[in-house]
Amino acid sequence: MSDLNKKDIIDLLERIAVYLEIKGENAFRVSAYRKAAQALERDERSMAEIDDPSKLSGIGKGTAGIINDFLSTGTTALLDELEEEIPSGLLPLLKLPGLGGKKIGKLYQELGVEDAASLKHACEVNEVQNLAGFGKKTEEKILTAVNEMGKRPDRLALPHVTAAVDDLYEFLTGIPDIVRFELAGSFRRGRETVKDLDFILSTKAPEKVGETLVNHPRVTEVIGHGDTKVSVELTFGETIVPVDFRMVEDESFATMLHHFTGSKDHNVLMRQIAKARGESISEYGVKDEASGDVRHFETETDFFAHFDLPWIPPEVREGKHEIDDAPETEGLITLADMQGDLHMHTTWSDGAQSIDDMIDACRKKKYSFMAITDHSKYLQVANGLSVERLKRQHEEIRETRGKLTDIQVFTGIEMDILPDGSLDYDDDVLSTIDFVIASIHSSFSQDEETMMKRMEAACRNPHVAMIAHPTGRLIGRRDGYAVNLDRLIDLAVETNTILEINANPNRLDLSASWAEKAQERGALISINTDAHRYEMLEHLPYGVRNARRGWLRKDTVVNTWSGERLLDHLWKNR
């Protein structure tokens, strides 16, 4: 038996699809392998728990046989043949813009291109432009793309696109010919990273608006400029942000918004539903196939209602179970449910504002509770609190909160879990604090066993209420430490310890999929900003969107509780 897990199987199926694509195989056969991979991904179970893959919709006898080959031998005859036949150096070329399987197949068969280097050479000696279906412009574009290969990240973390988002909102608002506009795409779905920004705008003067768009002062490259679509690249400092604008008549705005919010897989599901009813969905509306009439909708809600569905939130439109479980989406947590923020810093450690400033900022946000959680003494670089300073700070907090009637201010601490698994304060200190957070800021490279001993020590301490940013990842920059999240979730459930969704857009930690698993197994979650300045309190929506992507219900998230219920929870089990 090989020890392949589900992720490996999915990768192997996708590998087959890519090879077949380059081979010029029937597109439906290619997509059959991709669909099989998706079917596995959609299923919650592990490979060991799936006794017969062909029972999954999208996997037939053929692919099931291949999956079983993989499981028993680690490979399969089809993949072996493909690897024999096609150079693996061609696979990364599919990522180049403008190159798909067909063109790569042609480059391979007619010019002997085998990888990026030989493709570059073929362009330089002008062999590419003479191929049928290619030309001078195509050759130039390919050469540029090959030279750019690997220089730019595939996807941008959210903090890298916020400047562009803010700028474009202002810019589009100032264009009088635009009736309404909205940001769609993976940004609207709350993904952790985005490839580009997709703006939908309705206008009666697409030509004029398109001209205005390509002349935006930040535009450094026009990728495409058609009647209804404009693709450009905007440059903000070091970051190049690709942006697509789609222009449409206002009557099609809702369907266009739905279409370009995606995901692609979600759209496929919706179109299959339409097809079964004798209708077809496009970005322009819903067509009745019998009469040819096209129906338009004022809002997305109307569009979904036409298919007897409630409005499905963008965050869960991933082509998974959002159609089947559509009624459940009405119970998902919303930003309006959030009653407070339980993780923030002040000038007492490494924050930029005083306790009073942070309290004022939270009162302005109409929170009913908050916790001040500065760093503990181990974290000297962050001016962590000695026991003596901690006591003074908490005295100050108690004094201040006594005068307030509109917000409950909890005493708190973000306490380090030390490399040896001990905690930074003794129990007699911790026993005086309302909200004790435990987190790891040191010895990131320890092995899983050592790391989990640290986590377990924190969870088992009766005073620890929450584990902050459980994996320590920084999106696009640093993988998390070696945490066994399955085990951590079990520990959290067993010891009644809350797990955090850190709302900082660089973290989003836990991720949506782990938060979903945590909820399924009965863990409690808290969404917090970890603000070090009051502007960072505004990060909360990122955390809520992330939680919605994980299908979190309001009651799973302790920030939605009343202050009394939360305090009771924090104190009753010590």
Next chain:
DNA sequence: GCCGTTTTCGGCCCGACTGTTTTCAGTCG
């Protein structure tokens, strides 16, 4: 390759844009 409350064969989501053509294939989302 998968699938079937009209089908075991003939479909498989739909449309824009580009560059190559001179009516369209390939790519992309």
